[in-house]
Amino acid sequence: MTGSTELVDEELAGHEIATEEPDSSGHSSGVEEENLIDGEDVDSDHYIRAPFDPELIDVITKNTTVDLLLSRIRTHRVDLQPDFQRQAGIWRNKQKSRLIESLLLRIPLPTFYAAENDDEVWAMVDGIQRLTTIAEFIEPEAIGAEPLHLRDLEYLGHDYDQATFADLPDRLQERLRETELIVHLIRRDTPEEVKFNIFARLNTGGLPLTRQELRHALMPGAGRDILRHWADSEIFKESTGYGVRSDRMADREMILRFLAFRLTDPLTYGDDDFDAFLRKSMRKLDRLGTTETQVLREEFDKALNAAYDIFGGWAFRKVDRMGGSRRFPINKALFEAIAVNLATLSAQEIAVLVKRHRRVEKHFLSLMSDVDFMSAISQGTGDPAKVRRRFTAIDEMFRAAGA
Incomplete structure (x- = not known):
């Protein structure tokens, strides 16, 4: 040029x-x-411009566990969209470590939002960074990542600084795997326009998704x-x-x-x-x-x-x-x-x-x-x-x- x-x-x-x-x-x-x-x-x-049948809206709440979500990741039934970048950028190690610390302290995580596609794969729309961090710590091989080492912990730093999942006692490993998570899942039969509208309304995080981020999340x-x-x-x-x-x-x-x-x-x-x-x-x-x-x-x-x-x-x-x-x-x-x-x-x-x-x-x-x-x-x-x-x-x- x-x-x-x-x-x-x-x-x-x-x-x-x-x-x-x-x-x-x-x-x-x-x-x-x-x-x-x-x-x-x-x-x-x-807003929705054309009439639709409210009976077609199918949103369910799934009470699942970390272990079950990791199983879905292993079998490629959760789309984590690894290239999905947010304005805040990829989480740093401190943020990731504090999230794992919250789970170890039994502090509940915010709700996850996902949409089901025709193959019953869940497209994660809200909670991608959280779920990716959990996988990176517990089963990094499932997402092709290096094991996460905990650091800069607020309460558990003295005992678990630089620890990986393998370094944790069995009882804490089990606690992490059995942690319950709440996922709001929009089922596949929900009309696409309504699905986008729902996520725009439910997107209550600190930084709302742009329209292209929604298209990226829901249209693999x-x-x-x-x-x-x-x-x-x-x-x-x-x-x-x-x-x-x-x-x-x-x-x-x-x-x-x-x-x-x-x-x-x-x-x-x-x-x-x-x-x-x-x-x-x-x-x-x-x-x-x-x-x-x-x-x-x-x-x-x-x-x-x-x-x-x-x-x-x-x-x-x-x-x-x-x-x-x-x-x-x-x-x-x-x-x-x-x-x-x-x-x-x-x-x-x-x-x-x-x-x-x-x-x-x-x-x-x-x-x-x-x-x-x-x-x-x-x-x-x-x-x-x-x-x-x-x-x-x-x-x-x-x-x-x-x-």
Whole structure:
């Protein structure tokens, strides 16, 4: 990627790229968060739009034991989603050790939440870190982990500092295995939309799940792997200026949106529930063949390379028409509209746009004064009319610049 760094004539003369606060890796970490002015996709209430039969809601409470849950993990009947990262990051050893200490002290753990899939596998939605920690201490081989050594204990440190499960007396080993846990399980026959709604309502932890985290938790399959691998690609990170954090899966949602509108023509999109549309798209990813996936990946890489070569560090971001120095965060709606449009162009057409990148930038700047376009990339971006508006506007921009 060559990366266009020149800016278009006097109108953009004041647009120096603002320095963003870097994360621990040295990369900027700005990204438009959900429920802010920009990037709002669906109603935050997760309300159910269509009537459903309440009799189909099947939620049961399972009083199980640590040993039984470990048995399910061993036989792959619990999906722990090992790549499921939360904003707080992976628990540190101190947090893990204190959890085991709580069990040894017979302090009850919070309730676990899970959903049952068609194969009767439980997808853990709330309690992943807790259950992973328990497995890491008692049966680390079941999850391919190294044995957990207790440290920084608050009450038992003198006797069990650096202890592993094997170091504990038999009575304490038995106490851990026989510890009772409460799991609220949503059975497989519960409608998917209702299932997502229930978890949104029941998610009472300190950090509510994002919509993509819910999709990731409740929809295991090939689609989940595609999003993970593509989000980890250097082309995605570089084209977005390392500006999309991965810990809340914002990167995976952006890629899902790109794929959703490559599998569904944006101009024919008419779904009044954008979240449901993205779920349907994840199901489509599960059914893709190797060849189809490869073609989409080639289009994805081509589009991101082109965006970087045309816009440079401004790719997928709004710009300040008044000449301010602020560099806006990555915008999800701009990402999908620009990337999908570029994915449909030929190599020759892209080469023309790269050569005429100043003209593209000038047309893009004019869109920043278009009230309808700005609304289409800022609020309620899942509305069908707004989807059509932004995709059409970006298509016309490229055509005008390339003419």
